[in-house]
Structure formats: structure tokens, C-alpha cells
Amino acid sequence: MSPAILRTVLGLLLLVGGFSSAAVADDDDLWDHAPYSLGRGLDFPRLGLNVGGYLNLHFSDLEQQEGKIGARDLSLFVSKNIPDRWQLFAEVAIEDALEFSRHGINDHDSDIDLERLYADYRAAQALTFRFGKFLTPVGHWNLIHADPLVWTADRPLTTAAPFPRHATGAMLYGDIALGRNSLDYSLYGDDSDLLDPAQKREQAFEDDVSGLSPRNAFKRAAGGRAAYHFMDDSAFVGASYLRAELQSLREQKDLFGIDALWTINRMEFSGEWVYRHSLGAAEADERGGFVQAVFPLPAHLYLIGRSERYRSSIQPLTATINTAGITYRPDVAVTVKLEHRDGIDNDIAAPSGWLGSLAILF
Amino acid sequence: MRVAAALLGLLLCGAAAASDEIAVIVAKDTPDFQIGTAILRDIYLKKIFIDAHGRAFIPVNLPPDNPLRRALTHNLFNKTTQQLQDYWNQRYFQGISPPYVLHSQEAVVQFVAKTPGAIGYIDPCHLDSHVKQVLSISAPPSQHEELEKLCPAVRGATE
Numbered sequence: 001m002s003p004a005i006l007r008t009v010l011g012l013l014l015l016v017g018g019f020s021s022a023a024v025a026d027d028d029d030l031w032d033h034a035p036y037s038l039g040r041g042l043d044f045p046r047l048g049l050n051v052g053g054y055l056n057l058h059f060s061d062l063e064q065q066e067g068k069i070g071a072r073d074l075s076l077f078v079s080k081n082i083p084d085r086w087q088l089f090a091e092v093a094i095e096d097a098l099e100f101s102r103h104g105i106n107d108h109d110s111d112i113d114l115e116r117l118y119a120d121y122r123a124a125q126a127l128t129f130r131f132g133k134f135l136t137p138v139g140h141w142n143l144i145h146a147d148p149l150v151w152t153a154d155r156p157l158t159t160a161a162p163f164p165r166h167a168t169g170a171m172l173y174g175d176i177a178l179g180r181n182s183l184d185y186s187l188y189g190d191d192s193d194l195l196d197p198a199q200k201r202e203q204a205f206e207d208d209v210s211g212l213s214p215r216n217a218f219k220r221a222a223g224g225r226a227a228y229h230f231m232d233d234s235a236f237v238g239a240s241y242l243r244a245e246l247q248s249l250r251e252q253k254d255l256f257g258i259d260a261l262w263t264i265n266r267m268e269f270s271g272e273w274v275y276r277h278s279l280g281a282a283e284a285d286e287r288g289g290f291v292q293a294v295f296p297l298p299a300h301l302y303l304i305g306r307s308e309r310y311r312s313s314i315q316p317l318t319a320t321i322n323t324a325g326i327t328y329r330p331d332v333a334v335t336v337k338l339e340h341r342d343g344i345d346n347d348i349a350a351p352s353g354w355l356g357s358l359a360i361l362f
Numbered sequence: 363m364r365v366a367a368a369l370l371g372l373l374l375c376g377a378a379a380a381s382d383e384i385a386v387i388v389a390k391d392t393p394d395f396q397i398g399t400a401i402l403r404d405i406y407l408k409k410i411f412i413d414a415h416g417r418a419f420i421p422v423n424l425p426p427d428n429p430l431r432r433a434l435t436h437n438l439f440n441k442t443t444q445q446l447q448d449y450w451n452q453r454y455f456q457g458i459s460p461p462y463v464l465h466s467q468e469a470v471v472q473f474v475a476k477t478p479g480a481i482g483y484i485d486p487c488h489l490d491s492h493v494k495q496v497l498s499i500s501a502p503p504s505q506h507e508e509l510e511k512l513c514p515a516v517r518g519a520t521e
Binding site: 030031034039040041043045050052077079081083084085087089122124125126143144146148149175177179180182232233234263266332333361 | 400401404409410411412413414416417418439440441442444445447448449450451452454455456457458459460462463472473476477479
């Protein structure tokens with residue numbers, strides 16, 4: 001994504017904000033100034049505009065790799081409501097901006113990327129149309145993958161390796177109230193070949209050292225997800241389906257996924273499972289899943305344990321990956337994480353070692 | 363005189379407007395507006411953005427330490443503070459901000475009266491002719507005493 005396109009996108013958002021501002025100027029006295037709040041962005045309620053983002057400083061010291069520390073993500077969000085039915089949203093990210101290791105500073109891998117850019121049209125209470133680039137609705141983790149929102153610095157393979165994290169096309173989604181419970185759903189189609197041909201290809205296995213990791217990007221895809229929320233929204237179970245053609249693989253893929261989460265007494269239990277079936281004989285299927293538990297400790301500390309098994313196409317044996325970590329959340333918008341990853345047959349897909357991060361939602 | 367003052371108090375607060383009630387309000391001229399607690403919860407959680415006619419809802423909140431807000435949160439969401447914070451973190455990541463916060467009940471009444479689509483909540487003793495009550499929410503018994511302090515002048519007239 002070139003800087004010129006980014007400037008155009010942000011310029012358009014601000015321009016729309018300006019027009020809306022003029023339209024509601026008469027009601028100026030009704031809207032109090034909204035003070036800045038960490039983790040909620042800079043809010044301009046009269047304009048329906050919010051500007052925020054997150055920062056993620058990442059540390060890793062893994063087997064067969066040199067230890068490194070650096071700024072992994074600096075993301076900026078801009079959202080704009082246009083009464084009564086439209087909302088625009090953009091997320092621009094500077095990834096791997098700066099990295100320090102024994103060999104000095106590396107800024108060659110830095111990249112500016114348009115992570116998300118979409119317009120929502122609220123057609124009815126339980127039906128919204130989305131057009132643009134959005135997060136692929138497979139499982140729960142991918143939809144909230146920002147470092148300040150998840151419990152570990154390490155991302156499970158199940159949530160990243162078998163599918164591209166972004167799709168470009170159209171989606172319809174909504175939330176259907178069922179008494180105190182609810183069902184949220186999404187159906188989407190992707191045509192990245194046509195709409196986003198220059199997209200960045202994400203590495204399927206982030207810490208791969210073999211050089212075998214495929215780069216994930218859609219050519220075309222269609223899928224859906226539904227999640228049933230119950231127990232006053234403290235629990236849900238979800239199911240995902242996706243049929244896709246990927247740029248770096250020849251055969252079509254069918255992906256099936258299940259995910260669940262339950263929070264009780266500040267504890268959280270969650271898990272996801274996926275099976276990616278290749279519609280041909282040449283490319284291997286992938287499958288995997290994880291379970292994760294979070295336990296609160298005194299002084300804003302949380303203990304996290306996760307166990308994952310993942311059968312990938314880049315190594316012959318199923319990897320078992322166990323992660324134990326501690327997370328400090330002094331504020332709703334700040335997390336500090338330190339964890340140790342270990343396992344069996346995990347040295348290619350997710351090598352053992354230490355990981356950590358400081359993440360701030362701003 | 364004491365009887366007249368008591369009657370005045372009852373008129374202002376309404377017979378049912380004891381300290382255990384929260385009045386959900388919209389502008390007086392809002393047409394065809396019916397709402398239940400499930401819909402209200404989804405409006406305040408920003409799961410629903412428009413009404414059946416496509417008009418945008420603008421839910422407004424009182425500050426987090428206001429007893430009315432605490433009572434509404436308890437009754438409507440049944441979530442801990444941390445669960446709500448986590449919820450809004452995730453919504454913020456999706457480009458959705460929490461409801462707009464106004465500093466007082468008087469500001470809520472004024473805002474709701476003049477802003478199409480606005481919906482707020484107040485103690486019934488703050489109702490005036492520019493807004494109408496569309497729903498009554500019960501406050502938990504543990505907060506009755508705290509809520510009584512929100513309208514001391516009016517309630518004092520009934521004592």
C-alpha cells in the first residue's frame with residue numbers, strides 16, 4: 001500500500017468529517033467536550049469521529065534464532081459515523097518498524113500496510129453490509145488479534161496458519177437477539193485477485209526458520225461464521241466455514257472451524273479448532289486446535305496456560321506447543337506479557353523459547 | 363401545608379417514582395417508540411444502531427461513578443467491570459465507541475430533548491415536558507439509599 005493511497009484514504013475520512021461537522025454545527029452546545037481516555041481513542045462525538053490505535057513492543061528469544069526486541073506494530077484506527085446508517089473504518093499499521101538484536105538495528109523489514117478499510121451500511125437492526133478489506137471471520141482470535149486484546153504475545157498456529165487474516169470483498173453480518181442470548185453471524189465473499197492484487201502476503205508461520213512457510217493471501221474465497229452467545233454473554237460457541245483459493249497454493253481449500261469461550265469469576269477458558277481440507281491430492285491437509293485457561297492473581301496479574309496441537313504442511317509430524325505465561329494488566333488499555341513456549345516436534349513451526357510484549361491501546 | 367408538599371412531591375416524582383426506579387427517556391416528539399430491556403441493553407452495548415425505521419440511536423451515559431449508571435449497568439448487563447471493559451476494548455478495535463457520556467442528569471434531559479434519536483436515563487424526578495419516559499428500570503435494593511440522594515430537594519418535600 002503506497003503512502004499516496006494512505007494519504008488519500010485518510011484525507012477522504014477527514015473530509016467527510018468536515019462536512020458532517022458543518023451539518024451539525026447548530027447543536028454545538030449540546031455536545032460536551034469528550035476528554036481523552038487511554039484505550040478509547042480521541043473522540044470527537046459531535047463529528048462522529050474517533051482516532052486511536054495500539055502499539056506493540058515485542059521481545060523474543062527462540063531456539064535457532066537470535067534474540068530480538070522491537071516495535072512490531074503501530075496501528076492507527078480512524079472511524080467515522082455518517083448518520084443514520086453508514087460507518088467508515090480504516091486501520092493503517094506500521095509493522096516491524098524497528099528491531100534491535102546483537103547485530104544492531106534492523107529497520108529494513110518495516111512496512112506500512114492498510115490492514116482494514118471498509119464501509120458499513122446498516123440496512124436493518126440485525127443486518128449490516130460491509131464493503132472493503134476486513135478481518136477474515138474464522139474463529140474468535142483473528143477478529144480480536146491486536147496484542148492489547150489477547151492474553152499471550154504468541155499467537156496460536158490454529159488462528160493464523162491455515163487462512164489469510166484479511167479478506168477483501170463484501171460481507172453481510174448482524175446480531176440477532178434471542179432473549180438474553182444472541183446469535184451473531186457473518187457471510188462474506190472475497191475477490192482479492194480483482195480488488196487487492198498488490199496485497200501483502202502474510203507469513204503463515206510467523207517464527208518459521210525453515211523458509212518453508214507459505215505466504216497466505218486469498219485469490220478468491222467465500223465463507224461464513226455464526227456464534228451463539230449465552231449466560232449473559234459470558235460464554236459463546238462459534239462455527240466457521242470457508243472455501244478458498246490461495247495465491248501460493250494450487251488446490252482449493254475447505255476450512256471448518258469451531259471455537260468457544262467462557263468467562264467466570266475473572267477466569268477465562270477458551271479454545272479453537274480448525275481442519276483445512278485440500279480439494280485435490282497434491283497438497284496436504286492441515287488441522288489443529290488449542291485450549292487456553294486464564295487465572296487471575298493478585299495485583300493485576302494473570303496466569304495463562306495454553307496447549308496446542310497443529311499438523312502443518314511444512315513439517316512431517318504434528319507439533320505440540322505448550323505455552324505458560326504471566327500477564328500484567330495495570331490498566332484496561334495496557335498489558336505486559338512474558339511467556340515460555342515449549343513443545344514436541346515444534347522446532348520448525350513454532351520453536352521453543354521466551355516471548356514477551358508491552359502493548360498499549362491508545 | 364405538609365399534605366400539599368407531599369402531593370406536589372408525588373406529582374413530580376410520580377407515584378411509582380420511588381428511589382428504586384430509573385426512567386429511560388427519549389424526546390417528547392419521538393413517534394412510535396416502544397422498547398424493552400433486551401433492546402435497551404443492545405442499544406447501550408452498540409449491538410443495535412438503528413430503529414425499525416432506520417433512524418440512528420444515540421445512547422447517552424452518565425459518568426461511571428454515578429449511582430444511576432451503576433444501577434443500570436447492574437440491571438441491564440449483569441457483567442463485571444472487567445467484562446465490560448474487555449467488551450469495549452474489543453468493540454473499540456472494531457471501530458465502535460462506548461455511548462457518549464454526559465456529566466449530569468440535567469444535561470441528559472437537555473441532550474435527549476434536542477437530539478433526534480437520543481436515548482438516556484434519569485431519576486424520574488428530573489422528568490420534564492420535553493422528554494417522555496419509555497421504560498422503567500428497577501434499581502437493585504443495595505442502591506436505593508444512594509439513589510435517594512439524587513433528588514433530595516424533591517423527596518425532602520414529601521417527608
